Amino acid sequence: MNQIQASSAGKPATVSARISPMGGLDILSRNEVARLRGASDSGLHALLRRCALAVLTSGNIGDDPRAILEQYPDFDIQVLQQDRGIKIELSHAPAQAFVDGQIIRGINELLVAVVRDIVYVSTQLEQVGSGLDGSAGLTESVFDILRNARILAPHIDPNLVVCWGGHSISREEYDYTKLVGYQLGLRWLDICTGCGPGAMKGPMKGATIAHAKQRRLPNRYIGVTEPGIIAAESPNPIVNHLVIMPDIEKRLEAFVRIGHGIIVFPGGVGTAEEILYLLGILLHPDNAGIPFPLIFTGPRESAAYFEQIDHFLRLTLGDEVAAHYQIIVDDPASVARAMVKGLDKVRQNRLDTKDAFFFNWALRIPLEFQLPFRPSHEAMRALQLHRDRPRHELAADLRRAFSGIVAGNVKEEGVQAIERHGPFDIDGDADIMRALDKLLRAFVQQHRMKLPGGTAYVPCYRIVTH
Known part of the structure; x- marks a missing residue:
């Protein structure tokens, strides 16, 4: 009772x-x-x-x-x-x-x-034990978890769009995510997000209305999370397929293995981490020629945000990185049409290479993107943020830097580490540090680090400038 x-x-x-x-x-x-x-x-x-x-x-x-x-x-x-x-x-x-x-x-x-x-x-x-030590074993573990969760759907053409973006966004940005989700839903596309609020909820909410108008059933609203994130950001109520990956690296790999294209809305350090993860993989020479549509989008008010992101990516990874993404501002229908066009290329490539529609086996994900990064003061200081490294390796360490800031902001273990030992130190090439400092300051000013309310945001990091 x-x-x-x-x-x-x-x-x-x-x-x-x-x-x-x-x-x-x-x-x-x-x-x-x-x-x-x-x-x-x-x-x-x-x-x-x-x-x-x-x-x-x-x-x-x-x-x-x-x-x-x-x-x-x-x-x-x-x-x-x-x-x-x-x-x-x-x-x-x-x-x-x-x-x-x-x-x-x-x-x-x-x-x-x-x-x-x-x-x-x-x-x-x-029980698998040492089988998880290598890159192939780690990918197998991601596959096994997703299969056990019944996330993998065979016999369906590529139609799963992953939407990334911040939990702390403005009302205008949130409403825009709903409009994009609506346009995706009208085109019979399913949605996958990090399952929390803000840009993780809006696309699903918009898609539900469009799917209802199209009388489309069943619909997939997949939420992919991990224990440190779900404890801080409860799932939104639209999620109807939830999977909890054991760590952030397997969560990120799950997104790119099951997603057929990715849309990035405005966000903060977590969104920057996701962008660098995907671009680092796409920049790897073994992945040249594999289509993976990636679109940055937001309302007119967010145009400056994407200019900042674009500038940071070009400065750190070279102008060639821009070939891997489109920026579309204030045009939800164009975003959806561009994604559909990109998915057509994905489908043809999967047919040509005999790769599965439901899991992107062909994409090479290097081990440095798969091994769990435990943010500590020592680990953050040890990051090699230098331009003389291969671009995909620099992207991997930049991703770790943002991952550490996420942990210091919202994860229990990271919050406790900051309370005990003070902020993380982040060091590297002077121009990269200046660009990183400028980007993070903008995130703070735009209230993208934490949800507004309560005490003022206190940075969990310290950029070492020379």
């Missing part, structure tokens, strides 16, 4: 309930259930609790990794093994996830995705 606890002394209302999972998780082994219960050595229960709470507060606007746990300190989740399958027991769960005492179906499905992915990554992939 569900129990509803009313809010008191400023605390939000909560619900305790035992629910039957929906969405493809019927049974677990006794060992899997045991790994998810209690404060075991594996630490899976703490991870499960953190990710589950993010899903149960789906739709919340925030980017503080501690805020939700502080708001619901008594929340707990247990997975119970029963004769007829499993049950999920929730204690002091956010009442917003329930209607008249019953959990919302979409949230139930996302909760199941959390349990599924945490169990799978911790058990199945651990």
Whole structure:
């Protein structure tokens, strides 16, 4: 029987309930259930609790990794093994996830995705062991996680558009993402994002209306996240396929393996990290000639943002990098038409090379883009941000620099490191440092580092200038 606890002394209302999972998780082994219960050595229960709470507060606007746990300190989740399958027991769960005492179906499905992915990554992939050491093994692990999550869809022509962009964007920019999503949906395209708010929600919201007008079913609104991100940015409620990758590098690889084209909206350091990840891969000589449509777009008010990004990319990686992307300002229909044209090239290339439509096996992703980067003060100081390196290697370290700033801004581990030891130092060639400093200052001035409200943003980094 569900129990509803009313809010008191400023605390939000909560619900305790035992629910039957929906969405493809019927049974677990006794060992899997045991790994998810209690404060075991594996630490899976703490991870499960953190990710589950993010899903149960789906739709919340925030980017503080501690805020939700502080708001619901008594929340707990247990997975119970029963004769007829499993049950999920929730204690002091956010009442917003329930209607008249019953959990919302979409949230139930996302909760199941959390349990599924945490169990799978911790058990199945651990058994692979040293097979994950090489580049091919890491790609296989990404494939296995996506297949287990039922993200890979065979027998469908290339139609999955990945949309990147910031969670902290202006109202004009958010409305523009919806307009682009609407134009994509009218052209029968599916949407994949990082699953959070802002530019990750807008394209999905626009596409839902267009898909409804086209009477198109089923539709895929895929959210790809990882534990450090989901804890700070709850999934938006439109996501109907959620997958939690074990780290940011596998998350980024998942985007480029399953996506057939990428649209980038205005964002902050996380968006810059994603851009550098993809461009670093496309700049690798082994990937020459592989079509991958990449479009930067935003409303007229955001034109200066893309000028800054374009300038930074050209300065650090050379003018040739611009051949890999288009910039289209304030024209959602043109963005959609350009993407459709790009997807036609992707389809023909996959047919010619006999590559799968559902997973881009042909793309070479070097090991330096796959190995997890753990942002620490030592690791950030060790980055080689020098122009005399091969462009794809410089892009890999620039990506790591932005990844460290993301961690210092919104990830619990990074926030704690900054509190203990002060800001990260970032050093490199003088002109690269000046350009980086200018770009980051612009992000701060445009409120792209953190959601507005609360205290003023305090940088978690220090650019070493010469």
